[in-house]
Amino acid sequence: MLSFLVSALVICHNGPMADPAPLTARARARAEITGEIKATARRHIAESGATALSLRAVARDLGMVSSALYRYFPSRDALLTALIVDAFDAVGEVAEKADRSESSGDAGDRWRAVGHAVRRWALDNPHEYALVYGSPVPGYVAPPDTIEPASRITTVLMTVLSAIAEESIQRVLPEPPASTAAELAAIAPDLPPAQTALGMAAWAQMFGAISLELFGHLESVVYDRDAFFDHLLTLAILEFRSSP
Amino acid sequence: MLSFLVSALVICHNGPMADPAPLTARARARAEITGEIKATARRHIAESGATALSLRAVARDLGMVSSALYRYFPSRDALLTALIVDAFDAVGEVAEKADRSESSGDAGDRWRAVGHAVRRWALDNPHEYALVYGSPVPGYVAPPDTIEPASRITTVLMTVLSAIAEESIQRVLPEPPASTAAELAAIAPDLPPAQTALGMAAWAQMFGAISLELFGHLESVVYDRDAFFDHLLTLAILEFRSSP
DNA sequence: AAGAAACGAGAGCACCGCTCTTGACAAGGG
DNA sequence: CCCTTGTCAAGAGCGGTGCTCTCGTTTCTT
Numbered sequence: 001m002l003s004f005l006v007s008a009l010v011i012c013h014n015g016p017m018a019d020p021a022p023l024t025a026r027a028r029a030r031a032e033i034t035g036e037i038k039a040t041a042r043r044h045i046a047e048s049g050a051t052a053l054s055l056r057a058v059a060r061d062l063g064m065v066s067s068a069l070y071r072y073f074p075s076r077d078a079l080l081t082a083l084i085v086d087a088f089d090a091v092g093e094v095a096e097k098a099d100r101s102e103s104s105g106d107a108g109d110r111w112r113a114v115g116h117a118v119r120r121w122a123l124d125n126p127h128e129y130a131l132v133y134g135s136p137v138p139g140y141v142a143p144p145d146t147i148e149p150a151s152r153i154t155t156v157l158m159t160v161l162s163a164i165a166e167e168s169i170q171r172v173l174p175e176p177p178a179s180t181a182a183e184l185a186a187i188a189p190d191l192p193p194a195q196t197a198l199g200m201a202a203w204a205q206m207f208g209a210i211s212l213e214l215f216g217h218l219e220s221v222v223y224d225r226d227a228f229f230d231h232l233l234t235l236a237i238l239e240f241r242s243s244p
Numbered sequence: 245m246l247s248f249l250v251s252a253l254v255i256c257h258n259g260p261m262a263d264p265a266p267l268t269a270r271a272r273a274r275a276e277i278t279g280e281i282k283a284t285a286r287r288h289i290a291e292s293g294a295t296a297l298s299l300r301a302v303a304r305d306l307g308m309v310s311s312a313l314y315r316y317f318p319s320r321d322a323l324l325t326a327l328i329v330d331a332f333d334a335v336g337e338v339a340e341k342a343d344r345s346e347s348s349g350d351a352g353d354r355w356r357a358v359g360h361a362v363r364r365w366a367l368d369n370p371h372e373y374a375l376v377y378g379s380p381v382p383g384y385v386a387p388p389d390t391i392e393p394a395s396r397i398t399t400v401l402m403t404v405l406s407a408i409a410e411e412s413i414q415r416v417l418p419e420p421p422a423s424t425a426a427e428l429a430a431i432a433p434d435l436p437p438a439q440t441a442l443g444m445a446a447w448a449q450m451f452g453a454i455s456l457e458l459f460g461h462l463e464s465v466v467y468d469r470d471a472f473f474d475h476l477l478t479l480a481i482l483e484f485r486s487s488p
Numbered sequence: 489a490a491g492a493a494a495c496g497a498g499a500g501c502a503c504c505g506c507t508c509t510t511g512a513c514a515a516g517g518g
Numbered sequence: 519c520c521c522t523t524g525t526c527a528a529g530a531g532c533g534g535t536g537c538t539c540t541c542g543t544t545t546c547t548t
Contacts (some may be wrong), residue, residue, distance in 0.1 A: 026514070026525070049379075054504065067507080068527050071273020076505065109329045135293075135378025137460060142460055150461075174482060176475045179468035187465055201449055201467075201479050209445075216381060216386055217394070221431060224442075225427035230422045235445050238418060239483055270494070270545060298535065311538080312496050320536065 023180060036062060036071050038086065041079055042128070050080060050128045074079060080131070087128040092152025094121045099156050108161035108237040114156060115206050116234045122210050133207060154203075160186060161199040162239075165191060168241040204238040228229050263284050278316050280306060280329065293371045296325060324375070331372040336396025338365045343400050352408035352481040358400060359477045365412060365452050366462050371460060378450055398447075402432060405443040405484075409435060411447070412485040446480040450486055 040061045055076055059066040073079040098117030102110045122129040132150075136142070175193035176184065181193035188196045209232050212218050212242055213225055222228045267275075284305045289297055299320050300310040313483065317323040343360030346354045366373040380386070417438035425437035432440045453476050456462055457469055466472045 018379070024515075030525090049288055055506090056504065065528050066505080067529080069380070070506075071526060130379030133455075133461070135374030135458065144465070147271040149463075174475075174478055175469040177468075180466070180471045180475050183466050183468065183472075195476055197481065199473075200472075201453075201476050204452035204456055204476065205449035206452070207456065208448035211377070211455060212448055212451065215377065217377070219386070222389075222427050224421075224427065226279045228441075228444075229429075231418075231424050231441055232445050232448065234418055235442065273492090292521080299537090300535065309497050311498075314537075317496060389546065 012234075016224055019178070030072070032103045033062075037069060037072055038082060042083055045083065045127050045131065046125065049085075050131050054226070055079070057117050081143055081145070083128070085146055087125070087132045088146060088149035089152065090125070090128070091118060091121055091132065092149060092156070095116060095156040099160060107160055107167050108241065110160045110163065111157075111202075111237055111240075112230070112233045113158060115236075116230070118153070118206070119213075119229055122214055126214055128208070129223065133211060134215070157199065157203055161188075161195065162191060163238075164240050165195050171241065198240065204241070205232065205236055250347065267380070274316070274388065277306075281313060281316055281323070282326055286327055286330070289375065290329065290369065294327075294375050295470035299323070325390065327385055328375050329374070329390055329443060330451075331369070331376045332390060333396065334369070334372070335362060335365055335376065335476065336400070338362060339397045339400040343404060351404055354404045354407065355401075355446075355481055355484075356477045358404060358476070359480075360474070362450070363454050363457075363473055366458055370458055373454070377455060378459070392451050401443065401447055402435075405432075406435060406486050407437070409439050415485065427469050442484065446484070449480055 025087045037058060041053060041058050044058060044061075053076070055069050056066040060214050068081075073082065073177075075218050095114050098113045099110055102113035105113075122133075173192075175181065176193050180197065182194040184196040186201075191199075195238075209229055213222075213229070218225065246359050281302060285297060285302050288302060288305075296318070299313050301429075302323075303310040303313050313323075317326065338361050342357045343354055346357035348356075366377075415435075419425065420437050420441045424441065426439040428437040428444075435443075453473055457466075457473070462469065462472075
């Protein structure tokens with residue numbers, strides 16, 4: 001199964017090797033197989049959801065035996081965590097790309113573009129979205145590895161929020177309570193806490209709307225979901241910049 | 245185990261029975277046991293979450309054998325569905341009670357009271373909240389039984405929304421797109437669609453905020469969650485009534 | 489009182505996550 | 519060059535799961 005890999009490695013070792021990281025054949029094979037495991041697991045999740053993910057089924061698809069998977073992931077939870085990290089990264093990348101593609105427009109358009117991009121990704125990968133923003137598995141505690149990829153999208157939203165604050169007339173906003181103001185000042189020092197609070201409200205609204213739609217709570221209520229979501233974004237953007 | 249039930253029934257049958265529905269001993273026992281099954285299942289879920297719910301464990305706790313449970317619920321999914329319906333009902337009741345207790349105040353206070361009550365219930369019953377508003381189990385499709393209990397809380401929110409619309413000066417709101425306007429007019433005929441859209445935005449924000457908090461996305465971001473959530477409600481209420 | 493319906497118990501099936509052991513193979517030092 | 523060491527896939531096996539079927543027993547209905 002891995003013979004082609006091994007032979008490829010031999011060639012690499014014999015010929016001129018520009019790779020700065022001299023990966024041994026085993027290390028290469030290991031990375032390759034780890035990727036294949038994650039890929040098929042992701043495929044299974046896309047079809048049947050996270051709770052139905054079975055190590056044995058993944059192993060069967062890969063032509064190996066279930067116990068062999070434990071060489072690569074110490075437990076089912078570990079595999080799920082790896083997929084969660086990847087999903088966080090994917091949604092972060094989608095948001096960044098949408099922001100960049102709209103960076104010439106005004107900040108409101110950037111927020112709208114990011115919102116639509118995130119929703120589009122969620123609709124295209126519902127089970128992965130559920131993995132990240134749905135209810136976590138009962139005993140699951142987010143390992144530290146997830147914190148960094150999770151911050152990618154919030155960074156994008158914060159950036160857009162700053163841009164909005166810069167380009168539009170500052171609106172008179174209600175001051176958050178002292179504790180909240182201090183906490184928001186800690187995570188966004190260059191923004192007035194009232195503005196950051198408004199951004200988090202918009203964040204909650206955005207993910208709330210996507211979750212409501214994806215988890216079936218808009219069924220027989222709203223049908224043209226594209227238009228509805230766009231209007232919600234309009235309301236949020238309007239609230240950002242409408243002067244009192 | 246059920247002997248006390250049987251004897252109680254005998255007494256009921258012999259003595260004066262005012263029950264308008266002449267339940268047989270079997271029917272009474274069935275209702276009783278069904279309730280016990282749901283209660284222990286709810287307890288298990290409160291401790292370990294829905295995905296860890298095991299019919300065999302529930303049966304063990306009740307001193308019966310797993311196959312006996314199938315006399316009451318045709319499948320694990322059916323039991324879960326019953327619990328979902330109960331959870332919908334519970335959150336609906338909490339919302340109604342909060343609304344009633346604040347019905348003397350102005351409409352903004354009512355919205356705030358409902359919001360805090362729902363969040364409080366979610367924090368007290370996180371796994372049940374996840375059951376209802378978290379990611380549904382992969383193959384799960386909401387049966388028609390869930391629609392009616394699910395509408396309880398939305399009805400409360402709609403009522404409060406109407407009250408807000410009545411008592412405060414109508415704000416100039418952006419008109420939703422035609423399709424959205426038509427759909428919102430269908431579910432709330434006596435409200436301008438723009439106002440209903442604002443209500444749904446606030447709804448999404450409320451559940452988004454609760455979900456973000458409950459599912460760990462506010463970790464190391466916001467610590468005084470009570471104050472933060474209250475401020476979010478303040479922003480929503482303000483948006484309801486602030487004139488442009 | 490007799491037949492029908494509902495019930496609890498038990499055995500059994502296929503599947504799951506996970507552990508342990510075994511034998512094959514590559515990597516690197518003597 | 520061989521030989522030790524570490525890594526790997528495979529297999530058997532354990533306890534657990536949802537679910538089905540059968541078999542006596544109990545309860546309701548007629």
